[in-house]
Amino acid sequence: MTTETRLRIAMQKSGRLSDDTQALLKRCGLTINVADRRLLAHVANMPIDIMRVRSSDIPGLVMDGVCDLGIVGDNTLEEASLKRKLMGDKFEYVKTTPLNFGGCRLSIAMPEEFNYSSVDDLNGLRFATTYPQLLKRWADEKGINVEFCLLKGSVEVAPRVGLADGICDLVSTGATLEANGLVEVEEVFRSKASLIQTASPLTAEKQAILDTLLPRIMGVMKAKESKYIMLHAPKDKIAQVSALMPGKETPTVLPLAGREDLVAVHVVATETFFWETMESLKALGCNSILVMPIEKMMG
């Protein structure tokens, strides 16, 4: 098979998204050997090639049609799209599906000693950032002027060394900000990873591969949030038990040998199953409550 008929997917080579991306593709049944130093890895069991690159290169590779698909953070994607539009380069893409990892926010943070009360306090200040386009768009929306200096990493150090008044960088736990004496004051952009597709139509062969891959991706994501619940419930409490299940599907109710008062209930809960729900089930008289992970789902 020539490379023309193989679907080419760009993913981050190493960093915050690479483990989750690799795990997703693996759970979709793709056999990839990324242990070696090859940057274009053939999937052994499907007509797919995986191109392992810097995440900042992924939007351009997809927008230029070098790769058919890419897995990248919305922050990187939107920044690249705005920049390419400005430069007159191709900036179109199709967001095939949002993914359930890589969640973070792009925020403005100021030194602890900065007396912040409103967005107007940021007018005319200089920010260190990797995302000048997203910062500028936000500042325009807020009606303020900001300056920026471009840093690709260790952005949090900039105010302390006099490079900038504040920063505009990614935050998830907030630990990096705290460690560097910074306080988050405004959220500029909320992000997670997405599967994106080139804007030009795929060949029939590539489309057929995507039509197989996409339901698998959806199935893996759905399975990750879903749990298979098994429990013993008082026969007269089935309706209450069923109502407690988060995102429940129709439960299966089975008789229990030698028990007239109890039944076994099996159900797929498609949302996060909390300890509190288990405690409520127990309070209804349920026992032997088992919550099990689901590996794959379809239909």
Ligand SMILES: Nc1ncnc2c1ncn2[C@@H]1O[C@H](COP(=O)(O)OP(=O)(O)OP(=O)(O)O)[C@@H](O)[C@H]1O
């Ligand atoms: N602290 C974080 N928590 C969660 N997700 C994050 C965090 N930092 C970054 N991300 C997400 O992961 C993506 C990749 O971040 P990472 O730091 O691994 O690479 P990078 O330095 O931004 O890019 P490159 O791969 O081009 O070197 C970011 O674009 C963002 O979407």
Ligand SMILES: O=P(O)(O)OC[C@H]1O[C@H](OP(=O)(O)OP(=O)(O)O)[C@H](O)[C@@H]1O
């Ligand atoms: O809120 P936190 O959980 O502390 O995460 C935020 C940090 O994570 C990212 O950097 P990363 O660790 O990816 O380093 P990098 O600058 O080398 O990309 C981001 O640029 C912040 O510095």
Ligand SMILES: [Mg+2]
């Ligand atoms: Mg980073």
